[in-house]
Amino acid sequence: MDARLVTLLLLAAAASAPLASPQLDSAFYKTTCPDAEKVIFDVVQNRFKQDPGTAAGLLRLVFHDCFANGCDASILIDPLSNQASEKEAGPNISVRGYDVIEEIKTELEKKCPGVVSCADIVAASARDAVKLTGGPAYEVPMGRRDSLTSNREDADALPGPDIAVPKLIDEFSKQGFSLEEMIAMLAGGHSIGICRCFFIETDAAPIDPEYRKNISAACDGKDSGTVPMDSVSPNVFDGTYFALALAKKMPLTIDRLVGMDPKTEPVLKAMEAKPADFVPLFAKSMEKLSVLKVLTGKDGEIRKTCSEFNNPQASSDTSVIRISSLNPDQMGLSQPGAAKPAVAEARKVAPGGEEEATKRIRNAVKLTKTFVNEAAAKVEGGVVVNKAAQIQTPKPNV
Numbered sequence: 001m002d003a004r005l006v007t008l009l010l011l012a013a014a015a016s017a018p019l020a021s022p023q024l025d026s027a028f029y030k031t032t033c034p035d036a037e038k039v040i041f042d043v044v045q046n047r048f049k050q051d052p053g054t055a056a057g058l059l060r061l062v063f064h065d066c067f068a069n070g071c072d073a074s075i076l077i078d079p080l081s082n083q084a085s086e087k088e089a090g091p092n093i094s095v096r097g098y099d100v101i102e103e104i105k106t107e108l109e110k111k112c113p114g115v116v117s118c119a120d121i122v123a124a125s126a127r128d129a130v131k132l133t134g135g136p137a138y139e140v141p142m143g144r145r146d147s148l149t150s151n152r153e154d155a156d157a158l159p160g161p162d163i164a165v166p167k168l169i170d171e172f173s174k175q176g177f178s179l180e181e182m183i184a185m186l187a188g189g190h191s192i193g194i195c196r197c198f199f200i201e202t203d204a205a206p207i208d209p210e211y212r213k214n215i216s217a218a219c220d221g222k223d224s225g226t227v228p229m230d231s232v233s234p235n236v237f238d239g240t241y242f243a244l245a246l247a248k249k250m251p252l253t254i255d256r257l258v259g260m261d262p263k264t265e266p267v268l269k270a271m272e273a274k275p276a277d278f279v280p281l282f283a284k285s286m287e288k289l290s291v292l293k294v295l296t297g298k299d300g301e302i303r304k305t306c307s308e309f310n311n312p313q314a315s316s317d318t319s320v321i322r323i324s325s326l327n328p329d330q331m332g333l334s335q336p337g338a339a340k341p342a343v344a345e346a347r348k349v350a351p352g353g354e355e356e357a358t359k360r361i362r363n364a365v366k367l368t369k370t371f372v373n374e375a376a377a378k379v380e381g382g383v384v385v386n387k388a389a390q391i392q393t394p395k396p397n398v
């Protein structure tokens with residue numbers, strides 16, 4: 001056969017190939033742990049019944065795991081006193097759902113020890129969470145393996161809440177997402193869940209005056225408060241995001257910015273006009289997200305406990321303390337990109353009480369924002385919205 005024809009056929013086959021990595025398979029645990037997906041769903045459903053916010057936590061968790069160097073459960077690793085991890089990074093300080101993942105893992109270890117990866121649990125539980133809030137079903141083939149590393153710097157590079165729109169588009173495009181896919185994920189994600197007051201900057205981008213009054217009253221100067229992300233239907237997956245973002249009635253700066261940027265505003269308007277079209281696009285984008293840079297085959301490991309590596313490097317050193325159950329309200333953070341993790345700081349925070357801890361988190365978040373804005377300023381057409389914070393040295397890789 002003509003060599004060019006062979007090349008063309010190969011290219012055509014690649015273009016129509018399924019999204020999943022060839023080693024992922026929806027029947028992956030069929031013989032080794034046939035009830036795996038049922039166990040995952042049952043725990044998610046139970047927890048969702050007790051607290052509908054569980055779903056939002058799990059959906060954000062998969063985004064933060066997969067977007068920072070792949071869907072490998074690296075976000076779940078607890079930092080050690082001599083070693084930072086993704087969990088500690090500024091953008092991850094308020095991520096929730098770790099306890100749900102641990103509960104699922106505990107159940108699965110009872111049934112089929114050492115078989116189901118934490119990375120698969122993160123991806124499948126988010127899919128189930130979406131379904132429970134009324135969102136679309138989507139395919140999550142299994143077979144991911146867990147990382148042997150967890151670097152705080154990978155998660156520090158996650159987009160911040162006041163990232164400039166061109167930079168945001170750039171970040172998603174680098175991970176293989178189109179503008180429409182990015183908006184669909186943002187809209188679906190931010191149609192549920194909560195936003196902590198310390199992420200809110202009402203003067204960083206135009207905001208509806210009445211809405212501003214409402215959230216200012218709800219936050220009432222307390223950084224530790226929360227407001228619903230979607231004030232109309234906070235626990236239901238739907239397309240209300242488009243109208244709210246276009247009307248500047250969203251708490252996060254980024255959601256108001258995409259409602260007015262010349263590139264994203266028309267996309268939001270088109271999706272608002274045809275909300276049914278956004279649902280399958282969200283599903284397709286989540287399928288793509290859930291297979292980003294997965295580890296398969298002999299790579300990585302199947303962790304016994306999701307929050308620690310099977311052979312933690314420092315396990316022989318008795319002076320090394322494992323920092324578990326990170327609580328965002330008790331966690332201090334150091335400057336993004338700084339060599340030393342904030343674990344020592346975190347321990348200093350605890351005796352100072354909630355006020356002190358919140359102050360530290362707010363400062364850390366400000367530094368993260370400054371850093372992101374600096375990066376944004378380098379992007380052509382980037383809008384730097386946060387003028388308040390002082391300039392920090394940016395990390396070289398952004």
Ligand code: HEM
Pocket residue numbers: 053055056057059060063094095096159160161162163168185186188189190192193194195196197199229252254
């Ligand atoms: C694109 C840039 C994005 C930025 C800058 C961003 C930022 C944020 C921030 C700052 C919060 C508030 C968290 C808190 O107050 O604890 C949040 C919440 C949330 N985000 Fe995003 N996000 C982005 C994209 C996404 C995507 C793509 C998804 C889903 C696939 C998503 C899902 C969520 C969910 C579900 C919540 C609510 C979490 C909860 O209730 O615990 N986000 N996001």
